[in-house]
Structures are given as structure tokens and as C-alpha cells.
Amino acid sequence: MPRLTVESDGVTIDILEGETILEGLYRNGFAYRIGCRRGGCAICKVDLVDGEVTYNRTVADTVLSDEERAAGTCLSCRAVPVTDVKIALREENLRRVSSLMAFAMKAAPRATSAQSQ
Amino acid sequence: MAVMRMGYMHVRVTDLAEAKEHYANTVGLYQTLEQDGRVYYKGWDEWDHHSVVIEEGGVGYVKCGFKCDKPEDIAEIEAKTIAFGYPVERMVAGENPEVGDGIRVTLPSGHQIEFYSHMTAWGLEVGTHNPDAFPRHMVGIGAPRLDHALLWVNDPGEIERFFVDVIGMWATERVRTSLDDDAHTIATWLTIGESNHDIALLEAPENKIHHFAFEMRGWSDILHAADIFAMDDVPIDIGPTRHGITRGTTIYFFDPAGNRNETFSGGYRCFRDRPTVTWTPDQLGKAIFYHQRELNERFLTVAT
Ligand code: FES
Ligand SMILES: [Fe+2]
Numbered sequence: 001m002p003r004l005t006v007e008s009d010g011v012t013i014d015i016l017e018g019e020t021i022l023e024g025l026y027r028n029g030f031a032y033r034i035g036c037r038r039g040g041c042a043i044c045k046v047d048l049v050d051g052e053v054t055y056n057r058t059v060a061d062t063v064l065s066d067e068e069r070a071a072g073t074c075l076s077c078r079a080v081p082v083t084d085v086k087i088a089l090r091e092e093n094l095r096r097v098s099s100l101m102a103f104a105m106k107a108a109p110r111a112t113s114a115q116s117q
Numbered sequence: 118m119a120v121m122r123m124g125y126m127h128v129r130v131t132d133l134a135e136a137k138e139h140y141a142n143t144v145g146l147y148q149t150l151e152q153d154g155r156v157y158y159k160g161w162d163e164w165d166h167h168s169v170v171i172e173e174g175g176v177g178y179v180k181c182g183f184k185c186d187k188p189e190d191i192a193e194i195e196a197k198t199i200a201f202g203y204p205v206e207r208m209v210a211g212e213n214p215e216v217g218d219g220i221r222v223t224l225p226s227g228h229q230i231e232f233y234s235h236m237t238a239w240g241l242e243v244g245t246h247n248p249d250a251f252p253r254h255m256v257g258i259g260a261p262r263l264d265h266a267l268l269w270v271n272d273p274g275e276i277e278r279f280f281v282d283v284i285g286m287w288a289t290e291r292v293r294t295s296l297d298d299d300a301h302t303i304a305t306w307l308t309i310g311e312s313n314h315d316i317a318l319l320e321a322p323e324n325k326i327h328h329f330a331f332e333m334r335g336w337s338d339i340l341h342a343a344d345i346f347a348m349d350d351v352p353i354d355i356g357p358t359r360h361g362i363t364r365g366t367t368i369y370f371f372d373p374a375g376n377r378n379e380t381f382s383g384g385y386r387c388f389r390d391r392p393t394v395t396w397t398p399d400q401l402g403k404a405i406f407y408h409q410r411e412l413n414e415r416f417l418t419v420a421t
Contacts, residue, residue, distance in 0.1 A: 033414060035354075035371075035375070035415050035418065035419035036352060036371040036375035036376075036421075037352040037371065037375075038352060038371050038372070038373055038374060039131060039176075039374070039375050040131070040176040040177070040371070040374050040375015040376060041375050041415075041419040041420065043418055043419050057131060057132060057135075058131045058132060059131065060129075060131050060175040062176065062177070063375075
């Protein structure tokens with residue numbers, strides 16, 4: 001199971017089989033700036049600092065160009081980690097929207113969060 | 118009035134199979150043609166061959182079409198557009214399947230808009246002889262018809278002049294920087310008939326499509342649509358709620374390529390002598406989402 005670390009926030013979660021970065025973070029009770037959740041609006045871009053992702057759908061090159069991909073831009077609503085990955089959010093922080101998930105993550109040792117706010 | 122309504126909206130989708138599933142089984146449109154990587158749909162309460170076209174490859178706006186009453190209307194719009202100074206070209210019957218001769222105008226925003234007066238008749242799903250109130254086996258949310266679109270443009274005030282001076286529309290509502298006469302127009306809602314708007318324009322850094330909308334039969338159908346979206350895992354942007362602007366009830370949601378769709382219902386009847394409503398930016402939250410009274414972060418940032 002690949003692990004996802006959000007470098008800018010010191011959060012690490014497990015990513016389920018086939019899950020996108022967005023889905024993994026929201027399942028764990030986090031939120032950040034997203035839009036269509038369907039790869040069309042480009043608002044969910046993050047920096048891929050480390051690791052490898054694959055795309056579970058065709059992504060329009062008007063949304064994510066080859067140059068951007070090469071430079072480490074990642075469309076988080078369509079990107080599925082294939083290795084452990086490290087990402088950084090752009091000009092924002094991860095928000096914890098479900099404090100219940102913070103308890104759940106403490107209880108489950110594999111899904112750890114280095115910080116909660 | 119020469120132009121009658123927005124007749125079709127044509128958008129790109131990244132995955133045709135997924136988009137077909139959405140527009141046919143969730144939105145409940147009827148497929149009338151599939152050809153050259155494009156799929157054509159109509160709503161059950163529409164009689165022309167199509168009102169929505171999806172095309173595989175990319176995402177976002179391709180073009181939309183406005184239907185005119187008579188062929189002569191097109192010549193008149195063409196002459197007026199040339200005098201107004203926007204580029205216009207002729208299109209011939211068959212360029213769009215089942216659509217007659219027309220013209221294609223390119224707005225300064227780059228958006229192409231077609232005007233035509235003939236489309237092959239398909240017929241209402243309920244027929245015209247002693248019809249029932251709705252089709253007995255509606256699919257998904259059963260959207261009856263295409264209603265309007267909101268485009269992102271660099272200069273809504275300037276493009277509004279085209280729709281008013283050339284097409285004969287008028288603004289039912291506007292967002293302006295202030296109530297002063299020389300205020301800057303940030304957004305405008307334009308109608309040709311008695312509905313609140315056939316097209317709306319919002320000032321934005323890029324020229325894109327914000328959403329296109331289907332008219333529903335009322336608030337209860339909007340709530341029902343929200344339930345269907347939950348079942349079909351359709352991402353909801355906001356709603357069910359009401360717009361302050363137009364008073365219409367709404368859900369914004371996304372198709373599988375990320376194009377924003379809307380279910381819209383209500384609003385008030387508009388006559389040409391009705392005074393235009395003005396909203397100021399400090400009330401923009403209430404203007405857009407009347408119940409929440411604040412914009413979500415996506416309204417001004419997410420478009421295709
Ligand atoms: S949320 Fe729209 S592209 Fe990811
Ligand atoms: Fe709308």
C-alpha cells in the first residue's frame with residue numbers, strides 16, 4: 001500500500017488500491033483547494049516532490065501539459081500513487097475537516113498523522 | 118424577436134464512454150446520433166434533433182448555437198455583426214449534422230456562437246397528440262431541456278453590447294462595481310425572451326465556460342436530482358440552493374470530464390420593460406448563493 005506524505009503539512013496517510021491522492025486525503029478527513037474532482041479544472045494541482053504516480057483517466061493537455069508533468073506538477077484528483085509519494089501543496093495548507101478522523105488515525109497505527117490542527 | 122433561444126451547447130469531454138453514461142443515464146437525455154467521435158442529445162421536452170453535443174478529446178467549450186425564427190433573421194444578424202465589427206463566417210447545412218445554414222460569430226473572448234434557423238425536427242418524447250405530462254420511463258434526473266450557459270470572458274460589458282445591440286437581448290440582472298452610472302460591469306444576465314437569461318457573462322482572467330444549465334420542472338425535481346447525483350457519485354459543487362440573482366433554484370455539478378452542469382428552475386418572467394436589477398460586489402455571496410450568502414472558493418476559480 002503506497003504511503004502519501006504531504007510535505008508542506010507533515011501528514012502521512014496510506015493510499016488504498018487505485019485511490020487518487022485527492023480521494024485518499026479526503027477519506028482521511030483532510031481538505032484542500034479542489035474543484036471538479038474530475039480532471040477538468042486544473043485547480044487541484046500540487047507539486048510531486050518524490051515518488052511516482054499514474055493517471056487513472058486521460059487528462060486533457062490543456063489541463064496538464066507534458067512540460068508541467070516533467071517539471072513535477074501533479075493533478076491530484078486523477079493521480080494514483082504507484083510508489084510512496086511525497087507532495088507539496090501550493091500556497092495553502094491541508095485543512096483537517098473531520099476531527100473524528102484524527103482519532104481514527106491515532107487508533108490505526110499504519111495511518112499516522114505527524115500533525116493535526 | 119429573431120433569436121428564440123439557446124439551441125445547443127457543444128463541449129469536449131476526455132472520455133466519451135463516461136460522458137455518455139453521465140448525459141444519458143444521469144442527466145437523462147436522449148441520444149439522437151453518434152458520429153465522428155461526437156454524440157448528440159436532446160431532452161424529453163425538446164423537439165429539435167439535439168441540444169447537447171459532446172466530443173471526445175480535451176475538456177471545455179467548443180461552441181453553442183442560438184436558434185432563430187426565420188432564415189431572414191440570420192442575414193440580418195450577419196449584416197449587423199459585420200457593422201458591429203465582430204468576425205463572422207457562414208456555415209452551410211450539414212456542417213453540424215441536422216442543422217441548416219447559418220453563421221458563426223467569434224466573440225473577442227474567442228467563444229464561437231452559431232446562429233441557425235433550421236434543425237431537423239425529432240419530436241417531443243410525450244408527443245403532441247393528447248400528451249401525458251412527462252415520459253412514463255424517465256431516466257436519471259430526466260432533464261427536460263437545455264436552458265442557458267454562463268461564459269467566462271475578459272470583458273462582459275463589451276460583449277454584452279453585442280448581445281444587446283446585434284441580437285436584441287437585454288440585461289435582466291448585472292453585477293457592477295457600484296451603483297454609479299459609470300460603474301464597471303463584472304457580470305451580466307441576458308435574455309431574449311421571458312426567461313431570466315439565455316446567456317450570462319462573468320468577468321474572468323480566462324475565456325472559458327463556467328457552466329451550462331438544464332431547466333427542471335421545479336424545486337422538488339431539483340431535490341430529486343440531488344439524490345440521483347448521490348447515487349451516481351456525481352460531484353456536486355453546490356446545492357440544492359437558490360441564486361439571489363434570477364431567484365432560480367439550482368444545483369451545480371460536474372460531468373465526468375469536469376465541465377460544470379446546472380439544474381435550474383424558477384426565476385421570474387421577464388418583459389423588456391422590466392427594470393434591470395443591479396447587485397454590488399459586497400453582496401456577491403448572497404447574489405450567487407442566496408441561502409449560504411457566501412461564495413464557495415470554486416465559483417470564481419473553477420471553469421473549463
Ligand atoms: S479538481 Fe478539477 S482538475 Fe482536479
Ligand atoms: Fe446558471
